Amino acid sequence: MIEFEILNEVKRIAIEVGHRIMNLYDSxxxxxxxxxxxxxxxxxxIAHNFICDQLRTLTxxxxxxxxxxxxxxxxxxxxxxxxxxxxxxxxxxxxxSRNGEFTVNIAMIEEGHPILGVVHAPAKKLTYFAASEQGxxxxxxDCVPEKIMTKxxxxxxxxxxxxxxxxxxxxxxxxxxLETRSRQPVQQLAMGSSLKFCLVAEGRADVYPRLGxxxxxxxxAAHCVVEEAGGSILRCDSKRLTYNKCDLRNPWFVxxxxxxxxxxELCPNEHG
Numbered sequence: 001m002i003e004f005e006i007l008n009e010v011k012r013i014a015i016e017v018g019h020r021i022m023n024l025y026d027s028x029x030x031x032x033x034x035x036x037x038x039x040x041x042x043x044x045x046i047a048h049n050f051i052c053d054q055l056r057t058l059t060x061x062x063x064x065x066x067x068x069x070x071x072x073x074x075x076x077x078x079x080x081x082x083x084x085x086x087x088x089x090x091x092x093x094x095x096x097s098r099n100g101e102f103t104v105n106i107a108m109i110e111e112g113h114p115i116l117g118v119v120h121a122p123a124k125k126l127t128y129f130a131a132s133e134q135g136x137x138x139x140x141x142d143c144v145p146e147k148i149m150t151k152x153x154x155x156x157x158x159x160x161x162x163x164x165x166x167x168x169x170x171x172x173x174x175x176x177x178l179e180t181r182s183r184q185p186v187q188q189l190a191m192g193s194s195l196k197f198c199l200v201a202e203g204r205a206d207v208y209p210r211l212g213x214x215x216x217x218x219x220x221a222a223h224c225v226v227e228e229a230g231g232s233i234l235r236c237d238s239k240r241l242t243y244n245k246c247d248l249r250n251p252w253f254v255x256x257x258x259x260x261x262x263x264x265e266l267c268p269n270e271h272g
């Protein structure tokens with residue numbers, strides 16, 4: 001079991017880096033383009049450096065993989081049993097557009113599965129956090145944390161969350177299939193970054209189908225929050241989403257609050 005002190009320290013790190021990100025939020029900065037075409041700002045770099053320094057002080061012997069990491073040998077990485085998985089600024093597009101829907105994601109992965117997760121939304125002053133066997137929690141600023149749980153789905157109008165910045169024809173097909181089955185219009189919520197998972201975790205959404213590209217650092221922290229809140233994240237082939245694979249890209253998956261409902265039957269074929 002993860003010590004509560006470590007979880008609190010990771011929360012502190014995420015909130016402190018959030019302050020540094022917000023210092024840049026309304027300033028002028030250069031937007032660069034990474035090799036995959038995604039944007040990169042000075043906020044991404046500052047957040048990466050701060051989190052890495054803090055986590056290495058907290059756990060000097062634990063490896064760390066960040067979206068902005070470079071030079072990590074794949075053979076070395078594949079033998080890691082436990083490591084930190086970080087997205088210093090998830091939702092850079094949301095940060096640039098200043099809509100507030102970006103997060104700091106810090107996860108601890110053990111044997112391919114998330115055992116600790118902190119998702120902090122600096123602009124909203126909101127933090128979601130979880131650890132194995134300790135439940136999932138939501139905390140606004142300095143308020144007392146509230147335990148969160150997913151909601152059961154009993155049919156009818158489903159609440160589906162989708163990406164604000166990454167529209168997908170496959171998600172639209174999923175939505176239409178869900179409406180056909182339920183015979184009710186789907187209540188669709190658009191959201192950026194890992195906040196989409198958190199809506200499922202706190203029961204404000206029933207399902208989040210991600211039928212498009214993501215990487216492991218996009219999902220690790222929120223994955224822990226969803227599972228500890230009572231939900232599941234499953235690949236479209238019904239297998240559990242896992243981490244530290246040879247390929248750090250995730251297959252298509254569905255985050256669901258109620259895993260007794262057959263959401264996966266609504267998924268289009270990922271391979272054609």
